[in-house]
Amino acid sequence: MDYLKKTFRWFGPDFGVSLIDIKQLGIEGIVTACQEIPVGEVWPLASIANLKSQIEANGMEWSVVESVNIHADIKYGLTNRDRYIANYIQTLKNLAENGIYDVCYNFMQLIDWTRTDLDFKLPSGASALNFDPIAAAAFDLYILARENAEQSYSDAICKQAKNYFEALTDIEKINLKNAILAGMPGSRKLIALDDFKTNHAAVLKIGKESLQNNLSYFLNAVIPEAEKIGIRMAIHPDDPPFSVFGVPRIVSNYQDIKFILECCPSTSNGLTFCSGSLGASEENNLVKMIEDFGDKIHFLHLRNVKRLEDGSFYEADHLNGSVPMQEVMKAIIIEQQKRVNNGKGIVNIPMRPDHGHVLLDDKKRIDEFYSGYSLIGRAIGLAQLSGLELGIRNGLKL
Numbered sequence: 001m002d003y004l005k006k007t008f009r010w011f012g013p014d015f016g017v018s019l020i021d022i023k024q025l026g027i028e029g030i031v032t033a034c035q036e037i038p039v040g041e042v043w044p045l046a047s048i049a050n051l052k053s054q055i056e057a058n059g060m061e062w063s064v065v066e067s068v069n070i071h072a073d074i075k076y077g078l079t080n081r082d083r084y085i086a087n088y089i090q091t092l093k094n095l096a097e098n099g100i101y102d103v104c105y106n107f108m109q110l111i112d113w114t115r116t117d118l119d120f121k122l123p124s125g126a127s128a129l130n131f132d133p134i135a136a137a138a139f140d141l142y143i144l145a146r147e148n149a150e151q152s153y154s155d156a157i158c159k160q161a162k163n164y165f166e167a168l169t170d171i172e173k174i175n176l177k178n179a180i181l182a183g184m185p186g187s188r189k190l191i192a193l194d195d196f197k198t199n200h201a202a203v204l205k206i207g208k209e210s211l212q213n214n215l216s217y218f219l220n221a222v223i224p225e226a227e228k229i230g231i232r233m234a235i236h237p238d239d240p241p242f243s244v245f246g247v248p249r250i251v252s253n254y255q256d257i258k259f260i261l262e263c264c265p266s267t268s269n270g271l272t273f274c275s276g277s278l279g280a281s282e283e284n285n286l287v288k289m290i291e292d293f294g295d296k297i298h299f300l301h302l303r304n305v306k307r308l309e310d311g312s313f314y315e316a317d318h319l320n321g322s323v324p325m326q327e328v329m330k331a332i333i334i335e336q337q338k339r340v341n342n343g344k345g346i347v348n349i350p351m352r353p354d355h356g357h358v359l360l361d362d363k364k365r366i367d368e369f370y371s372g373y374s375l376i377g378r379a380i381g382l383a384q385l386s387g388l389e390l391g392i393r394n395g396l397k398l
Contacts, residue, residue, distance in 0.1 A: 016368025
């Protein structure tokens with residue numbers, strides 16, 4: 001029986017969660033990257049082989065690369081983009097030479113994800129990641145101090161943001177700034193505010209259509225080469241899937257994904273289906289996305305979010321949030337069965353739990369791991385998802 005392949009994200013030897021810890025969870029594959037290599041540079045064969053050997057020495061495989069990050073020159077269509085695309089292709093070739101064929105990447109501008117609170121207290125006493133649109137607007141208006149930022153918000157939100165910001169203590173203002181500037185998974189280093197401002201100003205000059213064209217340019221250069229060597233590219237949705245700080249989104253809904261898959265048709269041009277990122281918008285029908293794009297799903301991030309009426313959301317228990325996880329899992333299993341029947345695609349799709357809560361002993365070592373990547377919280381998520389998968393398979397008699 002071809003179950004989903006159980007994988008876990010690991011950020012390397014300096015990460016507070018070890019491979020020995022992860023192996024005890026029954027994990028088959030590790031999701032990681034050569035994070036020491038600067039963005040845009042070629043990953044050397046030796047670096048890839050060394051990381052792979054560390055993983056295999058602990059009885060697991062390197063299942064998915066997350067991520068081979070894309071240089072800003074490619075995203076923004078700048079002069080040197082072809083050089084960085086050539087480097088990207090060489091990195092893919094080096095990965096394939098080491099027997100690694102699944103690559104997750106994103107095309108997000110500024111930061112990889114945006115949250116306004118990294119220690120949001122839940123009724124259970126655990127903590128989670130949280131996004132509050134009023135807090136985000138307050139950052140934009142009063143910390144980032146973007147010119148004409150108020151034009152991105154209604155008068156009501158501007159007023160709420162002003163009241164919110166004025167009520168914050170100095171420490172709370174610092175925490176808000178740090179939460180947003182920490183949006184780079186795999187690093188404890190904050191983005192410098194001045195660097196954020198410079199990058200942000202550059203992004204605002206580029207419209208959605210131009211960003212889509214830049215992504216299409218990248219894909220049409222990279223995907224044919226990836227297909228030759230068997231690499232499956234899987235783009236990650238924007239997180240959150242709506243405009244933040246006035247920046248357009250291009251991987252946030254059904255039409256965005258359709259554009260991406262159709263601009264360069266190939267079995268190598270696929271999707272990382274992240275139920276939490278896409279599920280943060282109530283307009284996204286996740287089951288329909290799986291039904292319509294299922295054959296292009298190369299990797300699964302399964303997590304849940306609880307959406308609130310004020311537009312905020314927090315990382316919920318994997319089975320109890322606004323994402324109908326039972327329906328999502330059922331649609332995934334049905335897609336697997338299609339692959340079994342038609343003989344096309346990988347059946348045991350790599351899946352990892354995502355953004356676990358901080359609870360129990362993880363509270364004692366919260367400074368050792370990165371936000372969203374606790375050990376126990378993700379282990380609970382994996383157990384919940386595995387049980388759900390087995391129950392649905394039994395119900396479908398698969």
